[in-house]
Amino acid sequence: MLETRDLSVRFGGHVAVDGVSCAFAPGTLTAIVGPNGAGKTTYFNLISGQLKASSGQVLLGGRDLSGLPASTRTRAGLGRAFQLTNLFPGLSVLENVRLAVQATHDGRHRRGLNLWSVWSDHRQLTERAAAIVDSVALAARRDAPVSSLPHGDQRKLEVALLMALEPQVYMFDEPTAGMSHDEAPVILELIRKLKADRAKTILLVEHKMDVVRELADRIIVLTNGQLVADGAPAEVIASPVVQQAYLGVRESAAGEPA
Numbered sequence: 001m002l003e004t005r006d007l008s009v010r011f012g013g014h015v016a017v018d019g020v021s022c023a024f025a026p027g028t029l030t031a032i033v034g035p036n037g038a039g040k041t042t043y044f045n046l047i048s049g050q051l052k053a054s055s056g057q058v059l060l061g062g063r064d065l066s067g068l069p070a071s072t073r074t075r076a077g078l079g080r081a082f083q084l085t086n087l088f089p090g091l092s093v094l095e096n097v098r099l100a101v102q103a104t105h106d107g108r109h110r111r112g113l114n115l116w117s118v119w120s121d122h123r124q125l126t127e128r129a130a131a132i133v134d135s136v137a138l139a140a141r142r143d144a145p146v147s148s149l150p151h152g153d154q155r156k157l158e159v160a161l162l163m164a165l166e167p168q169v170y171m172f173d174e175p176t177a178g179m180s181h182d183e184a185p186v187i188l189e190l191i192r193k194l195k196a197d198r199a200k201t202i203l204l205v206e207h208k209m210d211v212v213r214e215l216a217d218r219i220i221v222l223t224n225g226q227l228v229a230d231g232a233p234a235e236v237i238a239s240p241v242v243q244q245a246y247l248g249v250r251e252s253a254a255g256e257p258a
């Protein structure tokens, strides 16, 4: 169970996330929605540790992660899509994913130097990396240097790297942003598959309400950094606070919030 307790951050005089208390259960995909500037990405940054909270706590499985750096939170099971700037741009797609698989594996099974185990691990890690690359529909590009990938493929690679970490909690921030109509379904299908694993907790910041409707088990709404609605999708979308503060007339007209 992931939980935030009274989580807040202040930038000068502006409270970007304001006392958000919320628990996210395994097996649930929660969409976090709200108008531009509502604090959604900032809330993600506070959970993943990219940003230090002014007050409040982040707990995972009862362990208090508040104050710990992002890398420790990742090891604890919080997985957030990598920024591609963290990658080795000259290495291929497969090599980058293999390094992520290896980092996860080494963290869990570090053992002494034994050439047989190094070789056999290498083979297994490469197979696992290749399976992940396949699952994000990047098999045709597996040997291409990351620096040469078009935008849509970079987004797929971000998801591949996240999968390589095998986290307990998957955090997606607009995972299909900038993707073409043809490419987005690959990512959505992957998220659907992750959701089928009832042990995982998935958080999704998403502006596209058709995606939210399709994937979310629950929606929480942030406005001005505060949690203003929380519940089943149909109920939250229909609630006056959301209709008024967020969706308005545009959502029903255009399928996307202002």
Ligand SMILES: Nc1ncnc2c1ncn2[C@@H]1O[C@H](COP(=O)(O)OP(=O)(O)OP(=O)(O)O)[C@@H](O)[C@H]1O
Pocket (backbone or CB within 6 Å): 011, 016, 034, 035, 036, 037, 038, 039, 040, 041, 042, 043
């Ligand atoms: N590092 C920062 N320094 C100062 N202000 C910040 C910082 N990060 C975010 N903010 C402010 O905090 C508020 C919340 O921003 P945030 O990006 O979290 O909103 P959001 O809901 O994710 O918006 P969007 O949907 O447009 O991505 C905004 O007013 C933003 O300008």
